[in-house]
Amino acid sequence: MHVVIIGAGEVGTSIAASLASDHEVVVVDVDPDRAEQLKYELDVLTIAGDGTTSEIQTAADVGRADMVIACTDNDQTNLVACGTAKTLGEGFTIARVKSTDFLRTWEGNEGAFGVDFMVCTDLLTAENIVRVIGLPAAIDVDPFASGLVQMAEFEIAEGSPVAGQTVSEADRFESLTFVGLFRDGEMTIPRGDTGIAVGDRAVVIGSPESVQSFATDVAPETTPDRADEIVVVGGSEIGYQTARLLEERDFKPRLIERDADRARWLAENLPKTVVMEHDATDTEFLSREHVDDADILVTALRSDEKNLLVSVLAKRLGVDRVIAVVDSPDYVTVFEEIGIDIAINPRTVTAEEITRFTYESVAENIAVLENDQAEVLELELTEGCGLTGRPISEIVAESDARFVIGAITRNHKLVTPRGDTVLQAGDHVILLAESDAIGKITSMA
């Protein structure tokens, strides 16, 4: 695959590093020194220049590229770069953006800005934080369909209320599908009357909210519930998105923001969050507001130094779990070494998401389960493919491949699959399949 990466910052470099061994990678950066340096670090071709111009893009052979990844630190640059790339060739374009406004526009009209896939750094980071907060009991969690759908794998522990129930008893959520059950390393496709035993591993696919509710059923001890105190420090875009996603999952977080206008804006847009306007490094304030009693504290301030200070303060005050957003990847280990529970770097998260996307397959997105026994994949259905136009029950009956459709997204809305659901072209289908069956299924899509 010929891949052009525009922007050789943290994100671009990290993507280039993971692709360089298997693919032909060209990296474009506006800074000649950076381009020169990268040439020696990685086995890639580098070009110095403005990646938005067709001149530079032609030099990078974008016309022949299978994939163009625009991941500079500037949203507009990335969008223009993708637009330019579309004028030169057919390559799949990926843009990294910070602004959720661009993401909403793009979601409303896929293909807008000449972008085939958009990764919103701040939203992605917030989704990651919320996953870490909400699903500590899960062995594995993966988002699909730009975060609309989640796959999660849980081990049923001793004393879990779900143990001893049948699948239909446990799966009491409208938008959740029980797709797989591993017992003693063997996968079974669960039926409604399949019993769940201690030690089983259950794989579910559904909306993030329903997965959250299911986690509460499986592991009520470890999964935070509404009563748990969650404090978000810093009303940056990441802080805002984190609080918003927490609200969606029925939590009632508190958010501390120093700037009066921003605090007002946050309070207006987060109806279920208590927004406080104050400096979070004021220990007197923190103890007056009983932040020390918080179960989880997230720091999403704009500077790493502040995040470090607040995280350390929170740990000293006695907060159970502290999650810090760390802007510089170099500091991630530093944070974790001094006792911060989890440090999340937005750039690393973005690079991972984009890399995940570059797997060469019709499948847009995959997750491998239990030593390669099964995979969860996301397929975008094309016009006239073998899966459209028929009810799901018919497809399953005819095919000898073992798979379960866990969720469907249609026009960015979640559709819960039932036996009589008819798939349409353009649908994103998230399914679990036995590894042997993957080939058959992807050939049908």
Next chain:
Amino acid sequence: MTTAIRVGWRASVGLTGDVLAALSVPLAFPLLVAMYYGESPLPFLAAIAVSLALGAAFRSVRDPTANLGPREAFLAVAMIWFLVAAVGAIPFVVAGVGTVAHPVNAMFESMSGLTTTGATVLVDFSVHSRSVLMWRQVIQWLGGLGILILATAVLSELGVGGAQLMETESQTQDVNKLTPKISRTAQLIWGIYVGLTALAVVVYFGLGLAVDPQMDLYNAVAHAFTSVATAGFSPEPLSVGAFHPLIQWAVVPFMVIGSTSFVLIYFAINGEPMRLLKNEEFHFYLGAMGTLASIVALGLFLDPNVTFGVEGTIRHAVFNVASIVTTTGYASTDYVLWAPAAKHMLFMGMFIGGMVGSTTCSIKSLRWLVALKSFRRNLFTAIHPEAVRPVRISGKPVDEAAIRDIYAYLLLSIVIFFLLAVVIVVDAERADLQVTEFEALGAAATTFLNIGPAFGDAGPYGTFASFSMSTRAVMVVLMWIGRIEIIPVLVLFTRAFWTS
């Protein structure tokens, strides 16, 4: 040193002239009634002549280059509401019968009509011609229409009729967005108003045919004019109490609809009923009315002197509470005779009012709702001083400046109400009249908040003629100020309005 006047008053006077000239059209309606019943057409011919002459005179000073900005609009609104009432008083004076023959009384009756108050100085209804009594109804209908157009379509930045609050109303975000053009919005609102009035005529007349010959076409039209306008005049001395219980029940929904936001009614008619049904102000308004009616009904059941029967007790409680809260001012019975507890409940109900963007008067549910929510917010921030908590109505945050305005408006209303009550008591003492404090408070609230009847001699079956002439003159001014929500009148008395 002379300071230039910075108000384009010629534009305001010109607009007032337009309205005065247009007033000749509704004046023709009682004229036709007079001709039909063979009564003297003179009162209306005189009023039409004055309206046309004044209209022409006012229009002649119009300066076509002057723009009608907010200041000019304030001036125009104040002038229109005062002068239309003055012209509306002419038929009473020319007819020359009963208490309203006196100019101050005629002005009181006319202002009470135009402001959709419904307080009357009539003593003996039988001396008046049917056409004069119909004119009282027509002027109330016009008053209701005027305030609706002002509140929903025109000049919403003036805040008359709670219009500036309408942006605060969830989902109606921008009133002017109903249609891009103000004139089109006005047409829509006027269409709903006329349609509801016509529906009321049909319902009243139909029920009249079925159960009560007293409700003839004349009475059906007369009461339709004043129910949707939440105005309250009735050509019957016993008000709606003169009719069959079924008709009394039928009047209640029209009063309630008249006090419901016409913008939300518009959406409801156009297939978006959820905007109305999920509106918090609507819930508050209905809830307040329901709670008060239940308490009053309970009080009446417990009162051994009241013998209405079960249906009658519920009907009188619901009807009179709805009449007071919607600021209509009809009565189904003489509630002056009720026990103090029930009467005081009605008194409290006077201050609530219906929804913003309707024909209702008084303080209005939205203001109370915002004030209560903001007070609850203060309780929260007392414990968490750093918390930022927007006040939300139907989920939408309310602007802090609007909350300050609402507090100011509430305070100003209460102060003016108390001052008026004091004036009534003092003036009654001067004139050696027997007015109790409760009656004075009731009369002050009912006129300033444009409701209608009060308690004591000024009760629903009584008359305001029992107050002294000077008290009535003060009431005329306060009905005027209260209807156009204080500010457009008060600003006229500031130097800054005229010069800076």
